Amino acid sequence: MLEVVAAALIDDGGRILLQQRRPERQHGGLWEFPGGKVEPRETAIAALIREIDEELGVGLEATDLTWLARAEDAAAGLVISLYTCCRWTGAPHCLDAAGIGWFAPGEMMALPMPPLDRPLATALKTMLQKP
Numbered sequence: 521m522l523e524v525v526a527a528a529l530i531d532d533g534g535r536i537l538l539q540q541r542r543p544e545r546q547h548g549g550l551w552e553f554p555g556g557k558v559e560p561r562e563t564a565i566a567a568l569i570r571e572i573d574e575e576l577g578v579g580l581e582a583t584d585l586t587w588l589a590r591a592e593d594a595a596a597g598l599v600i601s602l603y604t605c606c607r608w609t610g611a612p613h614c615l616d617a618a619g620i621g622w623f624a625p626g627e628m629m630a631l632p633m634p635p636l637d638r639p640l641a642t643a644l645k646t647m648l649q650k651p
Contacts, residue, residue: 526555
C-alpha cells in the first residue's frame with residue numbers, strides 16, 4: 521500500500537489552503553490538500569514536513585501537526601492520512617502545483633477534488649464546525 525500524507529493548513533480565519541493539480545498530472549485541474557508520498561525509512565510526520573516545504577516553501581513543526589482522518593483505495597493500493605496544522609513559518613507559495621488558494625469550509629466542499637480528498641475534506645469540515 522502506497523502511503524501518502526497531506527496537510528490541512530488552517531489560517532486564523534478558519535480558511536484552508538488547497539492546491540490545484542497541474543493539468544498534465546493524474547486528476548489534473550482538481551483541488552487537493554498539499555502533501556505527498558512517504559519515502560522508505562521515513563516517518564509520516566517527517567514526510568509531511570518535507571513535502572510541505574517542497575510544495576509550499578513553509579516550515580512545519582511536528583508538534584503543530586494533528587492527525588485527523590484517513591482515506592483508502594484498496595484497489596489502487598493507496599492510503600492518504602490528513603493532518604491539520606494551524607501554525608507554520610513563512611508564507612505559502614505555489615512551488616509544485618497549478619495554483620493555490622485559501623477557502624472557507626463551504627467553498628472547499630464545492631471544489632472539484634480527487635476521490636480520496638473528498639472524505640478528508642468532509643472530516644475537516646465536520647471538525648471545523650464543532651464548537
